[in-house]
Amino acid sequence: MTTPLLEVTDLRTTFHTPRGDVAAVDGVSLSLAPGETLGIVGESGSGKSVLGRTLMGLITQGPTTTVTGSVKLAGQDVHAMTAKQRRTLWGPTVAMVFQDPMTSLNPVKKVGTHLTEALRLQLKLDRKAARERATELLRQVGIPEPARRLDQYPHELSGGMRQRVVIAMALACDPQLLIADEPTTALDVTVQKQILDLLAQLSQERQMAIILVSHDLGAVAGRTDRTQVMYAGRVVETSATAEVFGSPLHPYSDALLASIPQLDAAPHSRLRAIEGRPPNMASPPPGCRFAPRCARADDLCRTEMPQLRDPRPGGGAVPHTAACHLPLLDGRIPVGAPVTEEDH
Structure with missing residues (x-):
């Protein structure tokens, strides 16, 4: 090694x-x-x-x-x-x-x-x-x-x-x-x-x-070769670059990728943006710092800071960790989309 x-x-x-x-x-x-x-x-x-x-x-x-x-x-x-x-x-x-x-x-x-x-x-x-x-x-x-x-x-x-x-x-x-x-x-x-x-x-x-x-x-x-995604001073996701860009687990990573202009988008399409603003770092919110801007956030997200872990059942061939209580194991969601019971 x-x-x-x-x-x-x-x-x-x-x-x-x-x-x-x-x-x-x-x-x-x-x-x-x-x-x-x-x-x-x-x-x-x-x-x-x-x-x-x-x-x-x-x-x-x-x-x-x-x-x-x-x-x-x-x-x-x-x-x-x-x-x-x-x-x-x-x-x-x-x-x-x-x-x-x-x-x-x-x-x-x-x-x-x-x-x-x-x-x-x-x-x-x-x-x-x-x-x-x-x-x-x-x-x-x-x-x-x-x-x-x-x-x-x-x-x-x-x-x-x-x-x-x-x-x-x-x-x-x-x-x-x-x-x-x-x-x-x-x-x-x-x-x-x-x-x-x-x-x-x-x-x-x-x-x-x-x-x-x-x-x-x-x-x-x-x-x-590898990518780390940072938000409000913390690493929220890390893995091989192909994994992060191909199958993001953290809603913030997904939102960043969704904000990239698409060549195949219809003319005059609106650019997609992440709603809200980054937190005041002198007084960050409790729990996950992305929770106030996240469509998936629940009470646990707003009270308890998530730790980096691989949430995939059985893991995978390539380590892929995300600091999220509700990772995107069920596929990507539209930016700002309302949370449903199925998302959980």
Whole structure:
């Protein structure tokens, strides 16, 4: 059995705010093998980005933050390390593609400086070798005239090109684990495919594990081995990607999939949406946090927090767990449909 590259156990990240404590990540556990790609999906505010930053060690214990649980990366406990020790991991062991390239790049530093700093610090390359490597990285992510771009500032590049620079920075030191937080947000469809193809190729060649955080369910469906669905800081469903997308067990997962526009839908058809709003995380509802928006919810759902389990009789060939008292064992239901006795 392959030793996991990443092991996360009961991770909780809580921010202390004037309105109360906010558990942005609430009891998340996962494991990831070398070369494996894990997709994490969910609405904005579900805790995906906070989870990624906590795994990196960018969010740690402090006066306004409490982090509990365990994050072991390549056998090392990330949150037991000092800040200096964690910095040695960033680049060769783990790297992150941040969601917003506008705030990920220093506006007073040239693109070449952004790329060569890590190469010289972590890989000990000299100035010439670092610049050659930086040029090749920009070429790999599809930036034209890469040598010239090294001498430009971020504001001289388009949003899509800045995003590609951020991806190149993350790949610079050949990380064992890449956390990609919406890596193709600012890119057009053609470039999106190029970038996702590149990540898949590098994952295969280098046995690089990838955590792909995305709102693009299509990208996750076609590019990941397993998928975790997050809602209000918790994992509500996890399995092989084909299982989650083909036979979702949690009503929230089903609702997300139902909200994808369909090519075969009649002209002028209404887009389907999930009714209601995500909960106030400073004062979440008791029981299942999706219950106020769920057509299947009953009194048990509103009072008792469900735990991740495989609800299928006898299980299945592939582990498939969902945190739901009333999982969709009877097939999919329309979003917002009334609950019937048969549904139970």
